[in-house]
Amino acid sequence: MQGVDLYDDRARALLDRFRFVPDARLDDLMISYATDGGGVGPHFDSYDVFLLQVKGKRRWRISSQKDLTLQAGLPLKVLQNFEAEQEWVLEPGDMLYLPPHIAHDGVAEGECMTCSIGFRAPSTGELTAQFLYHLAERREENGQTGALYRDPQQPAVDRPAELPAALVERVGAILAGIKWNEQDIASFLGTYLSEPKPSVVFDPPQRPLNEARFTSEASRSGVRLDRKTNILYNRRFFFLNGEKMSIDGAKKWLFDLADHRCLSAKRFVTLSHDSSVTARLHEWYCAGWIRMGELA
Known part of the structure; x- marks a missing residue:
C-alpha cells in the first residue's frame, strides 16, 4: 500500500x-x-x-x-x-x-x-514537460500571451498537406526566444514539488471555528500541518500545496512551521498580535491544510 x-x-x-x-x-x-x-x-x-x-x-x-x-x-x-x-x-x-x-x-x-x-526522482522528460507548461501558464496569468501566429506572405500551394518550411522556421524562432532565469526554475520546482498527489483530498473541519475562537484555541494547543500538506520555501517565496505565496517578511514563523511542521502554543501566542498572520493560518485551517494541536 x-x-x-x-x-x-x-x-x-x-x-x-x-x-x-x-x-x-x-x-x-x-x-x-x-x-x-x-x-x-x-x-x-x-x-x-x-x-x-x-x-x-x-x-x-x-x-x-x-x-x-x-x-x-x-x-x-x-x-x-x-x-x-x-x-x-x-x-x-x-x-x-x-x-x-x-x-x-x-x-x-x-x-x-x-x-x-x-x-522522489522525476525523469528529465517529466521535468522538461512540466517546466514548459509552468512557463506557458505563468505567461498567460501575466497577460504575456503574445501576438497570434501570422504568415501574410504565404503563397498559394498545390500540395496543401505539406508542412510549410517557413512555418517550421518561424515557430523555431519563437521557441528559441523563450527565456527563463533561476527564479523561474525555483518557482516551478516549489509549486510542482509541493503539489499534492492527484489522490489527495483535504478534509476541512465540519464546524470550523471563527478566527477569534481559532486564535484563542491555537494559543492554548498550538497548530500542526495536516499530514497531507506539503510546504517548501526559498528566500523570496513559500510554496504550499502547489500554490506560490510571498513571504512578506514573515520568515521566522513560516520557516519554523515548514521545518518543524507545527507551531507550539507558546510560539503561536507570540504571533497572535499580528492579525495578518492569524488570518492566514485561519484560512489554512478552514481549508484543512493545518490542524489544531501540536504534533504528538
Missing part, C-alpha cells in the same frame, strides 16, 4: 524520521505485507529507497549487476537474469538502504511487513 503517510499519523511520524532528506526529494511511505515465501521477485527501482523491517523477517538478496533485462509478459518488472551477490535477513528494526538500479529480491520468512521509504 503506497502513501500510507497520507492516512495515518503514525506512518507520517515514521516518514518524518527521514527528513534529513530534503522534503523536495522525500516521496512517501509504502507498506508491503507477505506470508511465508512471499515476494514480488527480483527487481530494481529507479530511485533511492530505505527498506525498514517492522514485523517478522524478510531475506534480501541484492546485486549490482548491469543486466537489467526484464521477463516478458509479466505485469511487474521482474528481472530475467538475477544473480545475487550479497544477502541479509532483516528482523524488526533492521533497515537496508538501496541506491537506484541495485537489483534486489525480498522473500518473507514467515508473515512479515516491510516499510519502504522512497525518494
